[in-house]
Amino acid sequence: MFFRKYKIVIFIAVVFFAVLIAIIYNLKVSRDNSFIRKMVMETASPVYGVFSGSLQGIQDAWSRYVLLVGIQEENKKLKNKVNELKANIVSYRESYYEAQRLKKLLAITDHYPYRFTGARVIGREQAALSRTVLINKGSSDGLREGMPVIAYPGLIGRLIDVSWHASRVLLLIDENSNVDAIVQRNRTQGIISGAGSQGMILKYISKTQDVQKGDVVISSGMGGVFPKGWLIGQVIDVDRKAAGLFLKITVAPFVDLSKLEDVLVLSSDEQTLK
Amino acid sequence: MLYYLLLPIASVLLIVLQSVMTDVVFSSRFVFELSLLVTIYAGFRLEFMRGTWLALVVGLAFDCLSGSVPGVGTLIYMVVFWSAFYISDWLDTEKTHIIVTFSFVCVLFKETLVIFFYYLAFEINVLAAAYPVMVIKALIIGLLAPLFFYGMDRTGWLLYEDKV
Numbered sequence: 001m002f003f004r005k006y007k008i009v010i011f012i013a014v015v016f017f018a019v020l021i022a023i024i025y026n027l028k029v030s031r032d033n034s035f036i037r038k039m040v041m042e043t044a045s046p047v048y049g050v051f052s053g054s055l056q057g058i059q060d061a062w063s064r065y066v067l068l069v070g071i072q073e074e075n076k077k078l079k080n081k082v083n084e085l086k087a088n089i090v091s092y093r094e095s096y097y098e099a100q101r102l103k104k105l106l107a108i109t110d111h112y113p114y115r116f117t118g119a120r121v122i123g124r125e126q127a128a129l130s131r132t133v134l135i136n137k138g139s140s141d142g143l144r145e146g147m148p149v150i151a152y153p154g155l156i157g158r159l160i161d162v163s164w165h166a167s168r169v170l171l172l173i174d175e176n177s178n179v180d181a182i183v184q185r186n187r188t189q190g191i192i193s194g195a196g197s198q199g200m201i202l203k204y205i206s207k208t209q210d211v212q213k214g215d216v217v218i219s220s221g222m223g224g225v226f227p228k229g230w231l232i233g234q235v236i237d238v239d240r241k242a243a244g245l246f247l248k249i250t251v252a253p254f255v256d257l258s259k260l261e262d263v264l265v266l267s268s269d270e271q272t273l274k
Numbered sequence: 275m276l277y278y279l280l281l282p283i284a285s286v287l288l289i290v291l292q293s294v295m296t297d298v299v300f301s302s303r304f305v306f307e308l309s310l311l312v313t314i315y316a317g318f319r320l321e322f323m324r325g326t327w328l329a330l331v332v333g334l335a336f337d338c339l340s341g342s343v344p345g346v347g348t349l350i351y352m353v354v355f356w357s358a359f360y361i362s363d364w365l366d367t368e369k370t371h372i373i374v375t376f377s378f379v380c381v382l383f384k385e386t387l388v389i390f391f392y393y394l395a396f397e398i399n400v401l402a403a404a405y406p407v408m409v410i411k412a413l414i415i416g417l418l419a420p421l422f423f424y425g426m427d428r429t430g431w432l433l434y435e436d437k438v
Contacts, residue, residue, distance in 0.1 A: 008322065012356060015326065019352065023345035027395055040286060040338035047290045055294060 101262050104152035108264060114227070116264040117141055122166070131174035131194060132157075133260055138165045141267075146225055148266045154231030154254045155179070155219060156263065167265075171257050172200055172232065180223045181232055183209075184216040192217060192232055192251060200233055202249035209247065211238055217251050227266065281328060285335040288312060293339070304411045307381065309336050311415065311422050313351045314380055317358020318367040319426075329355035346391055350384050370420045378416030382408065 102118075109116045119141075123134035137143055139162050147159045149169045157177060161168040170177055177194040181202065190205045205211055215235040221228025231254050239248035292308040300306055309332045316325040333351030337344045358367075358376065365372050385408040392398045 011326075015330070015352065016349070019330075019345050019349045023343060023349065026344045036334065037338040037344060040335055043283070044286045044290055044335075044339055047287060048293075051290055051294045055298060 098262070101152070105262060105264050108150060108152060112227075114266045117143060117267040119167075119263050119265055121260045121263060125168075131171040131177075131196065131257070132160070133169050133171065135167050135169060135263060135265070136165065137265065138163045138167050140164045143167050143265055143267060148226045148230070149263050150230065150266065151255045151260055151263045154233075155226060156253070156255050156257060156260065158225060159265065169263070172253055173197075173257060179226055179232065180220045181217050182220045183211055183235070184218050185212075186210055186215075189220055189222075190249075195250070198250060199236070199253060200251040202235070202251050203246065205247045205249055206245060207240060207247050211235060211247060211249055213238055277324065278327065281331050282335070285309075285328075285332045286339070288332065289335045289339045304407050305340075307384075307411075307415060308422070309333075310351070310354065310380060310384060311377065311419055313355050314358045314373075314377055314419070315423060315426050317355045318362045318373075318423075322359060325355050325359060326352065342388075343391075343395070346388065350387050353387075354380050354384065373419050373423055374416045377419035378412045381412035381415050385411070 105116075105118065117137055119135035119137040121133050122136045125132045125134075135149075143159060143162050145159050145162050148155060149157050149159060155172060157169045157171040157174070159167045160170040172179060172192065172194055173196060174194040175196060177192075179192045180189070181192040182189045183202075183205075186209070188205055188209045188211060191203045192200050193203055195201045202211075202217060213235055217232045217235065219226040219228060219230040219232055233251040233253045235249055236252045237250040239250075242248040288309055292306060295308065296304070296306050313325075313329050313332060316328045320328065329351040330348055333348030334344070336342075336351070337347040340347065357380070361367070361376065367373065367376075385404065389399075389401050389404060392400065
């Protein structure tokens with residue numbers, strides 16, 4: 001009767017004291033020898049293995065993902081940096097080339113007693129019959145029509161249209177260009193006329209004259225437009241079989257007229273300076 | 275019968291899961307005692323004998339795998355179960371604030387008993403160092419308890435029969 005009435009209380013008390021005794025026993029005896037502990041650990045170890053393996057896999061995947069995200073971000077930054085550096089290099093290279101060009105132009109100004117006005121080519125006329133370029137200096141800079149224009153190492157043409165802040169340069173290869181010239185080696189005089197894409201033709205040289213391929217042609221100073229002694233071009237072909245009294249001499253300009261960027265305009269001649 | 279056969283395995287799995295969660299979520303700062311929540315849940319929902327066995331086995335598994343003195347955890351889990359069981363007769367254990375409060379108190383109670391036991395048995399007093407962690411742990415477990423109870427109510431019907 002007593003046990004039935006208080007069976008739960010008795011059960012609790014029994015379990016409680018049993019566990020308490022177990023605790024005291026475990027405190028007295030070495031805990032590592034517990035059979036139950038070994039059993040539980042044996043059961044748990046494969047489960048731990050599975051969980052740890054899965055966890056490790058997830059952690060690895062996460063680490064890789066984070067790493068990839070980091071790399072992607074870094075890659076993006078580096079690409080931007082590379083583009084920035086490339087732009088810098090282009091800028092520096094451009095500055096270098098410009099410095100080289102200007103240095104050559106300055107060398108010209110040092111050797112000749114003229115007043116030069118530096119200008120930049122800002123446009124080209126692409127018409128088949130017209131070979132002109134536009135520069136960014138005009139009458140407000142003291143330029144006038146007819147002034148010779150040079151680029152390293154020699155003449156390239158003359159001004160034909162001058163506005164306040166821009167001017168048009170008629171190149172030596174233009175069909176309308178005619179310059180009095182001489183062959184440097186034997187002082188044979190002729191007229192250099194523009195021939196478009198063929199370059200220039202040295203006209204009015206008698207077939208009896210000794211003009212050879214490779215001869216240098218310079219300005220004669222006659223006519224009052226171009227000063228004497230400026231380089232114009234080099235003879236690349238001499239046709240002695242052409243009809244008529246004169247030789248057909250083809251001359252290539254010293255300056256690559258398709259790549260003009262900076263030019264000098266002889267804005268006053270030697271006499272004026274004196 | 276199946277319940278009593280599966281209980282030891284399930285308890286070991288529970289403790290391992292708890293250990294993994296502690297590592298992953300809480301970076302081993304403190305043990306997230308899912309097993310204690312299971313014991314409280316058993317006290318609220320299971321009938322006496324099943325719950326007692328559950329507390330005993332889960333407590334034993336906890337002791338064996340956590341490296342503490344075998345029996346300490348078992349005793350505390352059983353006391354927690356019995357307390358939850360008898361409180362469930364007096365309070366509406368479906369209510370969230372009851373679950374939160376009781377879980378919070380149980381965690382504090384368990385930690386205090388462990389500290390007290392270690393002080394008695396080995397004369398180690400870690401109360402001052404463990405107190406802040408203990409409170410944070412109790413708060414976290416208390417706040418997560420309703421979520422766990424909700425999940426168990428939805429999925430745990432296979433494991434128990436309604437308490438009579």
